Amino acid sequence: xxxxxxxxxxxxxxxxxxxxxxxxxxxxxxxxxxxxxxxxxxxxxxxxxxxxxxxxxxxxxxxxxxxxxxxxxxxxxxxxxxxxxxxxxxxxxxxxxxxxxxxxxxxxxxxxxxxxxxxxxxxxxxxxxxxxxxxxxxxxxxxxxxxxxxxxxxxxxxxxxxxxxxxxxxxxxxxxxxxxxxxxxxxxxxxxxxxxxxxxxxxxxxxxxxxxxxxxxxxxxxxxxxxxxxxxxxxxxxxxxxxxxxxxxxxxxxxxxxxxxxxxxxxxxxxxxxxxxxxxxxxxxxxxxxxxxxxxxxxxxxxxxxxxxxxxxxxxxxxxxxxxxxxxxxxxxxxxxxxxxxxxxxxxxxxxxxxxxxxxxxxxxxxxxxxxxxxxxxxxxxxxxxxxxxxxxxxxxxxxxxxxxxxxxxxxxxxxxxxxxxxxxxxxxxxxxxxxxxxxxxxxxxxxxxxxxxxxxxxxxxxxx
Amino acid sequence: xxxxxxxxxxxxxxxxxxxxxxxxxxxxxxxxxxxxxxxxxxxxxxxxxxxxxxxxxxxxxxxxxxxxxxxxxxxxxxxxxxxxxxxxxxxxxxxxxxxxxxxxxxxxxxxxxxxxxxxxxxxxxxxxxxxxxxxxxxxxxxxxxxxxxxxxxxxxxxxxxxxxxxxxxxxxxxxxxxxxxxxxxxxxxxxxxxxxxxxx
Numbered sequence: 001x002x003x004x005x006x007x008x009x010x011x012x013x014x015x016x017x018x019x020x021x022x023x024x025x026x027x028x029x030x031x032x033x034x035x036x037x038x039x040x041x042x043x044x045x046x047x048x049x050x051x052x053x054x055x056x057x058x059x060x061x062x063x064x065x066x067x068x069x070x071x072x073x074x075x076x077x078x079x080x081x082x083x084x085x086x087x088x089x090x091x092x093x094x095x096x097x098x099x100x101x102x103x104x105x106x107x108x109x110x111x112x113x114x115x116x117x118x119x120x121x122x123x124x125x126x127x128x129x130x131x132x133x134x135x136x137x138x139x140x141x142x143x144x145x146x147x148x149x150x151x152x153x154x155x156x157x158x159x160x161x162x163x164x165x166x167x168x169x170x171x172x173x174x175x176x177x178x179x180x181x182x183x184x185x186x187x188x189x190x191x192x193x194x195x196x197x198x199x200x201x202x203x204x205x206x207x208x209x210x211x212x213x214x215x216x217x218x219x220x221x222x223x224x225x226x227x228x229x230x231x232x233x234x235x236x237x238x239x240x241x242x243x244x245x246x247x248x249x250x251x252x253x254x255x256x257x258x259x260x261x262x263x264x265x266x267x268x269x270x271x272x273x274x275x276x277x278x279x280x281x282x283x284x285x286x287x288x289x290x291x292x293x294x295x296x297x298x299x300x301x302x303x304x305x306x307x308x309x310x311x312x313x314x315x316x317x318x319x320x321x322x323x324x325x326x327x328x329x330x331x332x333x334x335x336x337x338x339x340x341x342x343x344x345x346x347x348x349x350x351x352x353x354x355x356x357x358x359x360x361x362x363x364x365x366x367x368x369x370x371x372x373x374x375x376x377x378x379x380x381x382x383x384x385x386x387x388x389x390x391x392x393x394x395x396x397x398x399x400x401x402x403x404x405x406x407x408x409x410x411x412x413x414x415x416x417x418x419x420x421x422x423x424x425x426x427x428x429x430x431x432x433x434x435x436x437x438x439x440x441x442x443x444x445x446x447x448x449x450x451x452x453x454x455x456x457x458x459x460x461x462x463x464x465x
Numbered sequence: 466x467x468x469x470x471x472x473x474x475x476x477x478x479x480x481x482x483x484x485x486x487x488x489x490x491x492x493x494x495x496x497x498x499x500x501x502x503x504x505x506x507x508x509x510x511x512x513x514x515x516x517x518x519x520x521x522x523x524x525x526x527x528x529x530x531x532x533x534x535x536x537x538x539x540x541x542x543x544x545x546x547x548x549x550x551x552x553x554x555x556x557x558x559x560x561x562x563x564x565x566x567x568x569x570x571x572x573x574x575x576x577x578x579x580x581x582x583x584x585x586x587x588x589x590x591x592x593x594x595x596x597x598x599x600x601x602x603x604x605x606x607x608x609x610x611x612x613x614x615x616x617x618x619x620x621x622x623x624x625x626x627x628x629x630x631x632x633x634x635x636x637x638x639x640x641x642x643x644x645x646x647x648x649x650x651x652x653x654x655x656x657x658x659x660x661x662x663x664x665x
């Protein structure tokens with residue numbers, strides 16, 4: 001029978017079927033852990049006298065609470081953050097897990113670091129205590145976020161009790177216009193189907209456009225699928241993915257690579273496979289997107305306006321964001337610009353931002369931060385001259401981490417600050433209590449930083465031709 | 466995990482859509498290494514104004530401040546995976562949440578802690594939300610065994626729940642212990658699976 005990619009993954013990882021409601025005992029290939037969702041899981045293991053079933057299947061990273069100051073040192077002044085960091089190191093020592101601490105040469109955001117190390121491979125099922133684990137779908141792995149109790153379960157058993165999802169295929173067609181990016185595709189999809197439009201589903205992105213998008217862009221799309229409620233998002237791995245993985249430190253080598261590749265090439269949805277829901281999106285018609293509200297689905301094109309209706313949900317969002325019904329988004333003044341996060345802090349994102357910033361200056365009164373997704377991205381951006389370009393334009397050049405995406409470290413916005421942000425969530429208080437976040441692509445953030453207001457990056461770049 | 470069978474208590478209405486876990490448990494409460502003290506953080510930015518209880522917030526009002534249940538809007542618990550949101554709600558005394566849809570990770574986190582989530586069709590949720598918004602009609606009885614919600618002067622509401630979930634919450638089960646009973650199956654699977662994928 002024709003199978004979807006999702007079902008190929010679930011079937012190959014099912015140890016036992018547990019009932020007729022779709023629950024299975026699922027084998028998990030790899031887990032990525034961070035400092036803030038894992039402490040209670042390790043404490044639970046200790047209390048119950050349990051061991052880690054498969055230490056070599058775990059990778060642990062400090063990314064959420066670490067400072068990103070340029071002269072970062074091991075000493076973290078926030079005592080609670082320091083305790084989480086030291087407890088993770090202690091747990092990794094005691095249980096024998098690989099650990100990337102804050103001064104490690106590979107330090108960075110878990111969803112940036114794990115792919116760049118080759119820790120995530122096609123065909124894997126991967127779980128992590130972070131909702132953006134969906135990112136790994138770009139590599140043909142099935143990744144999904146879990147809570148702390150499940151982290152403990154996974155550490156102890158290498159399995160999870162798992163209820164199978166419904167499947168949704170999102171077919172992307174058409175060619176992206178200039179300065180329209182993967183971020184705009186996923187923002188448009190979330191706006192189209194809603195913040196709960198894919199709740200209960202695994203999304204497979206298919207269609208002619210997917211092959212045109214880089215592996216990094218694909219990660220951006222899969223990363224934000226969770227903002228539509230998807231518990232996982234896939235793209236069938238292709239030659240671009242295989243080229244991306246080849247020679248990564250943890251990827252198989254030699255004969256093992258050939259064996260792996262032969263299996264990975266079978267990872268696609270069979271022709272005629274049934275999907276529970278189908279959605280189509282013509283990306284040729286897209287314009288750069290910006291969010292106006294406090295949910296990622298409250299977004300429209302930069303040429304658009306906030307809705308002009310009396311919906312209570314919209315009123316609350318507009319009140320928080322200090323916007324009026326029907327207000328145009330272009331021209332809205334910002335106080336901050338942030339390029340970072342597991343959604344958009346990879347090298348390609350920084351290249352685009354630097355291209356916009358080159359020869360320009362950040363507007364007076366705007367504070368603009370660039371926080372690379374990993375130490376490797378940071379080094380590469382410095383080698384390519386991107387860091388210099390961004391700094392000359394007036395951007396702050398920081399160390400890697402989650403930083404102002406969720407503001408668990410010192411990078412926090414104040415009440416009323418309005419931020420153009422390359423991140424994934426515009427929730428109330430997300431970047432700081434009372435802070436106002438507008439989501440957009442890194443190129444759009446850079447353009448907003450330069451002009452001091454939300455602006456169509458295409459206009460800015462045309463003007464200078 | 467404390468078992469849940471039949472419980473009677475006050476239900477508080479909280480009808481907004483897409484309530485995310487950043488709102489349920491803001492970031493400043495995520496920096497501990499244990500589970501304690503999280504009741505303070507629940508809905509912090511809405512529950513407190515300058516560290517004083519906000520009288521306008523539903524759980525600060527006399528009729529609902531002892532709430533054991535919440536009746537919520539669609540897509541409750543979306544966003545971050547932080548289980549702290551569930552621990553905080555339980556420390557505040559919340560035993561069950563009734564809504565039309567819940568985000569996936571939040572759903573799993575509740576299950577793991579024995580916080581009962583009940584999914585009802587949108588019209589039934591809306592009717593229940595309207596009902597418990599009246600201080601005189603805010604008490605409900607939830608009978609998990611019989612899969613029913615009842616209250617004085619209201620026709621019983623039946624709800625669906627997976628057998629596996631129901632059994633685990635009724636028993637207050639240690640999920641890891643249950644899985645470890647299958648250790649031999651897991652080992653056999655792992656040996657075959659890794660044998661077919663030597664690069665792992």
